[in-house]
Amino acid sequence: MKIVFTAKGESWDSPMDPRFGRTDIFVVYNEENDSLSFISNADTETMEHGAGLQAAKKVLELSPDILITGNGPGNKALEILKRSKVTMYVGAGDMTVKEAYNAFLAGKLAKFESRV
Amino acid sequence: MKITIASGKGGTGKTTISTNLSSYLAIGADVVLADLDVEEPNSKLFIEGDLVFEKACDKRVPRWIKEECTLCGKCEEVCRFNAVIKVGDEILIFPELCHSCYACSELCPTGSLPMIPQKIGELKHFKTENLDFVEGRLDIGEEQAVPLISQVIEYVDEKFSQDTIKLFDAPPGTSCPVIEASRGSDFVILVTEPTPFGLNDLKLAVETMRVLCQKFGVVINRHGIGDNSIEEYCNAEGIPIIAKIPNDRRVAELYSKGELIYPKIQEFETALKQIAEFVGGIK
Structure with missing residues (x-):
């Protein structure tokens, strides 16, 4: 399974970023070969509008099974994300990436429900 | 003559000045007031008139x-x-x-x-005994105020003669909607309050007007609260202070009831007279 985290750093010990669209980094964990990698989302920092859309596009291209974040994506980003097979979990904004992963395994994270 | 009433900071008295000044000037001239704060228009609360025209406004988006x-x-x-x-x-x-x-x-x-029209809001034109009032109102959920603001200004320009005094109640801030509401006007009145917040945002508004090469002056509302920093700043920068409206609880009381101020408070009428004389002397 491929799991993507919104984070402020590149490692297991990095704090999670509660934001989706303007997260600093997407940390990618591939369970199959136990590999941790990341992609930067820094380009959205200077975008006045539509940061969530570009972030969603990156997630779509990563094609993960699971996304773990803090607050959850907005409605416009969701429009893109619903074209992927990703299942989203929220409420991990105050954790580290490792803690968020463990919380997910323990079934302690809430599944993201669209507000529309 | 086109005059925009703007401010950096919100809540300084743009609508109070716009509605009262338009009513005051309409006693002796043809006046139209347009509420360009299309994201939260509120001038209508103070103006009772008959609806004479309305239309949907759109912007073009690709399909x-x-x-x-x-x-x-x-x-x-x-x-x-x-x-x-x-x-x-x-x-x-x-x-x-x-x-x-x-x-x-x-x-x-x-x-x-292809670009297809999509409705983003409405324009309404009301008439009172001696004042015309036009309002733009953006639909809920729409993010772009500028296309609607420009259509309201266009309507006012087409509908009213050169001799009509056109007053535009602008949105707060210094971003695109304010620029759209200000750039075609002959003069901009910046309404501020004598507090550190008022000064900070006034400076931003002044910088904006200077970039636009726009003529402007300052009205200090709620004069007497806070400090003298606005006056010191305006004097140092050579910015005219058009009027100072004394802080008065009765103004807030009348405003909260949706009533005009100047018929009941002499000092307020004096300030409007000063503004009228000042803008009458421009050109």
Whole structure:
């Protein structure tokens, strides 16, 4: 399974970023070969509008099974994300990436429900 | 004569001054007031008139014609507002983000993105005994105020003669809607309050007006609260202080009831007279 985290750093010990669209980094964990990698989302920092859309596009291209974040994506980003097979979990904004992963395994994270 | 009533900071008294000044000037001249704060128009609360005209306003946004599209991605590349996104074999359009610049539509090699009108709000024209009032009101959920503001200004320009005094109640802040509401006017009145917040935001508004090469002056509302920093700043910068409206609880009471101030408070009428004389002396 491929799991993507919104984070402020590149490692297991990095704090999670509660934001989706303007997260600093997407940390990618591939369970199959136990590999941790990341992609930067820094380009959205200077975008006045539509940061969530570009972030969603990156997630779509990563094609993960699971996304773990803090607050959850907005409605416009969701429009893109619903074209992927990703299942989203929220409420991990105050954790580290490792803690968020463990919380997910323990079934302690809430599944993201669209507000529309 | 076109006059915009603006401010950096919100809540300094733009609407109070706009509604009272328009009513005051209308005693002896043809006046139209337009509420350009289309995201939260409130001048109408103080003006009772009959609706004489209304229309829906729209902006043009691209629509994707799938059949002709080669998915080259040029549209996404040229959109600086992220309003057109290529996802897989689809082009998604987010109309709220679209600034109607036509770049995607014009540069599409197969003409697959025609621009289609989409309703974003309404314009209403009311008449009272001696005052015309026009209001723009953006639909809930719409993010682009500028296209509606420009259509309200266009309507006022077409409908009223050169001799009519046109007053524009602008939105707060210093961003695009304020610039749209100010740039075509002969003069901008910046309403502020004598507090550190008022000064900070006034400075931003002054910088904006200077970039626009716009003539402007300052009205200090709620004079007597806070400090003298606004006056010191204006004097140092050579910015005219057109009037100082004394802080008075009765103003807030009348405002909260949706009533005009100047018929009941002498000092307020004096300030309006000073503003009227000042703007009458421009040109």
